[in-house]
Amino acid sequence: xxxxxxxxxxxxxxxxxxxxxxxxxxxxxxxxxxxxxxxxxxxxxxxxxxxxxxxxxxxxxxxxxxxxxxxxxxxxxxxxxxxxxxxxxxxxxxxxxxxxxxxxxxxxxxxxxxxxxxxxxxxxxxxxxxxxxxxxxxxxxxxxxxxxxxxxxxxxxxxxxxxxxxxxxxxxxxxxxxxxxxxxxxxxxxxxxxxxxxxxxxxxxxxxxxxxxxxxxxxxxxxxxxxxxxxxxxxxxxxxxxxxxxxxxxxx
Numbered sequence: 001x002x003x004x005x006x007x008x009x010x011x012x013x014x015x016x017x018x019x020x021x022x023x024x025x026x027x028x029x030x031x032x033x034x035x036x037x038x039x040x041x042x043x044x045x046x047x048x049x050x051x052x053x054x055x056x057x058x059x060x061x062x063x064x065x066x067x068x069x070x071x072x073x074x075x076x077x078x079x080x081x082x083x084x085x086x087x088x089x090x091x092x093x094x095x096x097x098x099x100x101x102x103x104x105x106x107x108x109x110x111x112x113x114x115x116x117x118x119x120x121x122x123x124x125x126x127x128x129x130x131x132x133x134x135x136x137x138x139x140x141x142x143x144x145x146x147x148x149x150x151x152x153x154x155x156x157x158x159x160x161x162x163x164x165x166x167x168x169x170x171x172x173x174x175x176x177x178x179x180x181x182x183x184x185x186x187x188x189x190x191x192x193x194x195x196x197x198x199x200x201x202x203x204x205x206x207x208x209x210x211x212x213x214x215x216x217x218x219x220x221x222x223x224x225x226x227x228x229x230x231x232x233x234x235x236x237x238x239x240x241x242x243x244x245x246x247x248x249x250x251x252x
Contacts, residue, residue: 003039003064003071008133010060011043011076014053020044020081021135025122029129031190035221038075038098039065041133042126044141048080048094054110058097062106066099073099077122083113084123087143089152091119120145120153125188147186154179155250158243165239170225173213173235176242183249191217202241209238 004024011022026040049057057078065074078095093116097105124145126138135141158179165172174191177198182188189197195214199207212231216224227235 003074004133006064007039007041007061007074007076010057010064011041012134014057014060015043015045015049018046019135020046021138021141022133023126023129023135023138024131024133025125025129026075027190029131030125030188031193034192034217035219038073040122041074041076042122043076043078044081044084044135045078045094046081048113049078051109054095057095058105058110061097062102065097066102075099077116077119079119080113081141084119085141085143087145087149089120089146089149090115090117090156091123092116093119117153117156120149121188124150128188150186150188151183151250154182155246158246162239165235169227169235170213170216170222173210173238174217176239176246177210180242180246180249183246198242201245202238206234206238206241209234 008022012019021044023042023044024040025042027034027037028040057076061074061076063069064071066072075098076096077093079091080094083092083094092113094113095110096116097110123142127142127144130137130139132138158176161172161175174195178189178191178194180201181194181197185197192214195210195217199210199214202210209231212227
């Protein structure tokens, strides 16, 4: 895939000898990319980046990611190896790029390194997928993530998720199903596979909301989302039911 190679070259050029490896994760390794899927890449470096490297990486990603580039959105996270090996929670992300951050990055530049609980999930998927784009296999670079830390990471993102229910409805509905699955089984699956599991465990009255989100994910870009009054009216009840199920598992 030409875009993947562009990202790999960019990371190699910016980090040069400080690059340990770059790894594919997310939809590409969990069952296939969908119309609105990001290209998810985890980068491991020998040290934290300096300001010049952050600017260069950001400008390079502006040119290869998303609609302005006529390409799939890229979500790229850089972590200094010493921040995650030996493993501790929450891990610290050195840098993050996503299309939802484009405007902020253009105005303010890249944020400082920060704790990022979600990085536990990214690393767990990266290790399971074993799909290096450059460098050695991920198991030679990253420590395993304990199941309890995977569970903690899934729950940590819920408040921010709920804040986006109205403007990112499809993603919120599917991600809550995935959190529920992960807490119940310890597995991390694609959004559509998680939806299939959750549909088998949901009461019938809540299934239409999740089934609609799944079909949007499989077949439509975000700009094509349409919920309608009937499903919108059922949305909050679905969210409340799944949050209650998550809460019961979190308190076990």
